Amino acid sequence: MPARILVIDDDAAFREMLCEALVSRGFDPVGVGSAEEGVARAKAGDFDLVLTDVMLPGMDGIEGLSKIKEAAPGCEVIVMTGYAAREKALEAVKLGAYDFFAKPFSLAEMEVVIRRALERQELLGELRRLKSAMTSGKGPIIVGQSQVMRTVVDMVRRVAPLDSTVLITGESGSGKEVVADAIQALSKRAEMPFVKVNCAAIPENLLESELFGHEKGAFTGAVAQKKGKFELASKGTIMLDEIGDMPLFLQPKLLRAVEQKQIERVGGSKPIDIDIRIIAATNQDLKTLAAEKKFRADLYYRLSVAAIPLPPLRDRKEDLPLLVGHFLERIGPRVGINLRGVSREGMQLLFDYDWPGNVRQLANLLERAAIMSSGEVLTAAEIARALDNPARPVVAACGPDAPDAPVEVAGNLRDTLQDMERNMIVAALHKAGGVQKDAARTLGVSPKNLWNKIQKHRIDAADYTD
Ligand SMILES: Nc1ncnc2c1ncn2[C@@H]1O[C@H](COP(=O)(O)OP(=O)(O)OP(=O)(O)O)[C@@H](O)[C@H]1O
Numbered sequence: 258m259p260a261r262i263l264v265i266d267d268d269a270a271f272r273e274m275l276c277e278a279l280v281s282r283g284f285d286p287v288g289v290g291s292a293e294e295g296v297a298r299a300k301a302g303d304f305d306l307v308l309t310d311v312m313l314p315g316m317d318g319i320e321g322l323s324k325i326k327e328a329a330p331g332c333e334v335i336v337m338t339g340y341a342a343r344e345k346a347l348e349a350v351k352l353g354a355y356d357f358f359a360k361p362f363s364l365a366e367m368e369v370v371i372r373r374a375l376e377r378q379e380l381l382g383e384l385r386r387l388k389s390a391m392t393s394g395k396g397p398i399i400v401g402q403s404q405v406m407r408t409v410v411d412m413v414r415r416v417a418p419l420d421s422t423v424l425i426t427g428e429s430g431s432g433k434e435v436v437a438d439a440i441q442a443l444s445k446r447a448e449m450p451f452v453k454v455n456c457a458a459i460p461e462n463l464l465e466s467e468l469f470g471h472e473k474g475a476f477t478g479a480v481a482q483k484k485g486k487f488e489l490a491s492k493g494t495i496m497l498d499e500i501g502d503m504p505l506f507l508q509p510k511l512l513r514a515v516e517q518k519q520i521e522r523v524g525g526s527k528p529i530d531i532d533i534r535i536i537a538a539t540n541q542d543l544k545t546l547a548a549e550k551k552f553r554a555d556l557y558y559r560l561s562v563a564a565i566p567l568p569p570l571r572d573r574k575e576d577l578p579l580l581v582g583h584f585l586e587r588i589g590p591r592v593g594i595n596l597r598g599v600s601r602e603g604m605q606l607l608f609d610y611d612w613p614g615n616v617r618q619l620a621n622l623l624e625r626a627a628i629m630s631s632g633e634v635l636t637a638a639e640i641a642r643a644l645d646n647p648a649r650p651v652v653a654a655c656g657p658d659a660p661d662a663p664v665e666v667a668g669n670l671r672d673t674l675q676d677m678e679r680n681m682i683v684a685a686l687h688k689a690g691g692v693q694k695d696a697a698r699t700l701g702v703s704p705k706n707l708w709n710k711i712q713k714h715r716i717d718a719a720d721y722t723d
Pocket residue numbers: 398399400401427428429430431432433434435436540583616617620658660
């Protein structure tokens with residue numbers, strides 16, 4: 258279906274010329290002569306995009322823009338200014354316009370911008386649909402529309418409401434925890450505890466007591482009775498991450514927990530019934546481990562009854578645009594830039610890359626590129642630089658998404674922090690058009706503090722003045 262475009266301009270000849278040009282380029286335009294009529298049409302009609310003049314009789318284009326954005330937030334607006342009204346155009350962008358054009362403009366150029374705006378809108382719409390479909394707006398979401406990810410989402414939906422044990426497999430960073438979170442969120446146990454244990458991170462000699470608990474006096478140091486994670490997750494779900502690292506000697510106890518829903522505390526003498534759902538995850542090939550007798554075959558078979566294999570990112574690169582949109586939406590507020598996307602050439606670099614670190618690597622890379630970036634669209638050069646510099650971003654490592662796994666240390670903390678501080682200041686100044694007071698507010702520091710930092714980093718604030 259051709260995209261529906263609302264054209265608002267009081268110059269009838271220009272409006273008609275523009276509408277004709279849009280039709281010839283495959284769009285479906287409707288022209289109106291005032292902002293009042295435009296707002297009414299936008300409210301009633303299903304437009305994908307609005308092109309509006311700024312100087313209009315009655316309500317001006319800026320006010321019209323705000324009203325349209327209010328009535329139809331998903332609709333992108335592009336502003337056309339009649340004379341050198343740069344101030345107005347910038348105001349429009351601040352109010353949520355996608356872009357602006359000074360008349361006269363080239364139609365070819367306008368077409369490129371319209372198509373980009375429509376593409377972005379489609380992605381955002383897709384994200385919104387995914388979000389509401391997965392979790393009715395809250396909680397974890399699995400981003401991906403490739404055939405393989407649709408299959409994953411389908412399996413998640415089917416197994417989530419059951420109490421069966423699930424095994425999630427996939428390379429590091431491919432989203433195993435995201436899938437586990439989605440299963441929990443969509444299960445009957447969503448409101449009950451969700452306890453995660455990284456089997457690889459706990460020393461072998463402590464793991465048994467950590468999982469199953471111990472009785473007082475069970476071993477030296479067991480001064481009191483202690484409940485294990487299985488009991489703590491009672492009526493809820495336990496995630497056994499890195500299950501491939503579960504020591505062989507503990508596997509019979511785990512098998513009993515899976516099959517009979519019974520555990521025994523260390524030093525205990527009677528079994529305890531548990532009401533629990535078990536989700537296991539690993540990036541190892543359990544089948545091979547079982548063949549090599551490094552993992553119990555009976556446990557492997559029991560776990561793999563409901564298995565969800567996650568494909569590596571390199572096998573589903575068609576998900577890249579959606580994933581990029583998803584992460585930029587989250588990274589933008591953190592770095593203080595309204596990130597609109599990645600340039601076409603930058604996107605090509607992402608498609609050409611092999612992604613050994615999968616989705617996590619993509620998220621980290623985008624964050625790094627965004628920190629270094631001075632604009633709202635990440636350029637190929639910024640992406641290339643972030644690809645060349647595999648240091649982990651400190652923001653991601655400290656944020657709520659921080660993985661439990663130890664962060665590999667690359668570079669020196671103080672230098673990295675200084676670099677980040679400088680980049681954040683530059684980004685905030687850029688966003689604030691060089692107004693230090695506004696930049697300070699974005700950064701959450703006092704103007705004086707920002708001034709000192711600007712001196713320290715030898716930043717020339719005038720470079721960012723509009
Ligand atoms: N399909 C997805 N949609 C949205 N975010 C995703 C998706 N897959 C992965 N992520 C994000 O990528 C990062 C890594 O995902 P996750 O921790 O689930 O990977 P993992 O497979 O458990 O990795 P590891 O084996 O290292 O534990 C997280 O920040 C997660 O939010």
